[in-house]
Amino acid sequence: MSNAPVNNGRRRFLTAATSVVGGIGVVGVAVPFIGSWNPSARAKAAGAPVEVNIGKIEPGQMIRAEWRGKPVYVIRRTEETLNSLANHEDQLRDPKSEVPQQPVYATNAYRSIKPEFMVALGVCTHLGCAPTYYEGTFEEQVEGVKDGFFCPCHGSKFDMAGRVFQGVPAPSNLVVPEHSYPNENTILIGVGPGEA
Numbered sequence: 355m356s357n358a359p360v361n362n363g364r365r366r367f368l369t370a371a372t373s374v375v376g377g378i379g380v381v382g383v384a385v386p387f388i389g390s391w392n393p394s395a396r397a398k399a400a401g402a403p404v405e406v407n408i409g410k411i412e413p414g415q416m417i418r419a420e421w422r423g424k425p426v427y428v429i430r431r432t433e434e435t436l437n438s439l440a441n442h443e444d445q446l447r448d449p450k451s452e453v454p455q456q457p458v459y460a461t462n463a464y465r466s467i468k469p470e471f472m473v474a475l476g477v478c479t480h481l482g483c484a485p486t487y488y489e490g491t492f493e494e495q496v497e498g499v500k501d502g503f504f505c506p507c508h509g510s511k512f513d514m515a516g517r518v519f520q521g522v523p524a525p526s527n528l529v530v531p532e533h534s535y536p537n538e539n540t541i542l543i544g545v546g547p548g549e550a
Contacts, residue, residue, distance in 0.1 A: 402544065408471065409539030414501075416487045418476065421531060421543045425476035425484060428541060435501055435514050436469055442499050446517045448527055455479070455516075456530035457546055465515045465530050473533045473541060474516040480524040483507035503528070 404421045411417060411430040419426045440463065443449035456465050466472055476484050485503035488495065492502035495511050496519060503512040511519040516528030532546040 404543045405536075406541045406543060407539060408541055414489050416489075419543060426531060426543055427472070427474050427476045427487065429472040429487070429514070431464075431470055431472055431514055436464065438500065439463060439513065439515055442496070442513065445496065445499075445519055446513065447520050447525075449517060451515075451517065451527060453526045455527045457532050459547060460530045463515070465517070465527070467533065467535065467547065471541065472514060472516065473543065474528040474530050477529065478505040478507065478510050478524055479518065479526045479528065480505065480508055480510050480522075485510065485512060485528075 404419055404426070406417070406419045406426075406428055408417075408428060408430070411428070413430050413432040414435075416427055416429040419428060451461050451465055454461075460466050464472070465474075478485050483505050485505040487501075487503055489501050492499050492504070495504045496502060496513075499513060501514050503516070505511070505524065508523045510522040510524035512524070512528055513519070516530065518524045518527050531543055532549070534542050534545050534547045534549070536542050
């Protein structure tokens with residue numbers, strides 16, 4: 355046993371310093387650990403809404419976007435195309451879009467909020483191939499129909515509202531994702547009207 359005097363001040367200082375360093379270590383380990391519970395930036399981006407500039411799309415033109423890892427087709431339909439949609443309903447599998455492949459607000463003749471713009475996933479409902487857009491040459495696929503989509507994998511055909519024709523492998527219309535218009539030049543894919 356030592357007869358040296360006990361320095362209580364030094365003992366308190368060392369105890370406090372050790373406690374502070376230990377506390378910093380616990381925080382240093384806990385912050386990254388708790389942070390790892392949050393979804394990654396890639397995971398957040400995969401489900402995040404996507405803005406698409408539609409201000410410069412010409413009538414008849416299609417642009418592609420990507421949302422949740424899938425292609426989205428955005429087409430500015432011409433007045434002629436819109437007027438022709440009712441002319442071939444007898445050739446379609448689901449002309450009234452009764453199978454819920456679109457949000458409620460897009461369950462109409464155009465399958466969209468604004469008739470001028472078609473917004474649909476560019477994924478065939480048969481086996482997931484990407485249908486090709488035919489502008490002005492679709493009559494090679496369907497007589498009397500000027501514009502549409504043809505899936506080269508197994509021959510499925512869709513009109514300019516994304517509705518599937520009869521007698522093809524695809525069982526249902528193209529999927530219309532949630533979308534809205536925050537302004538005249540932008541479509542927000544992944545968010546419906548009033549949800550932003």
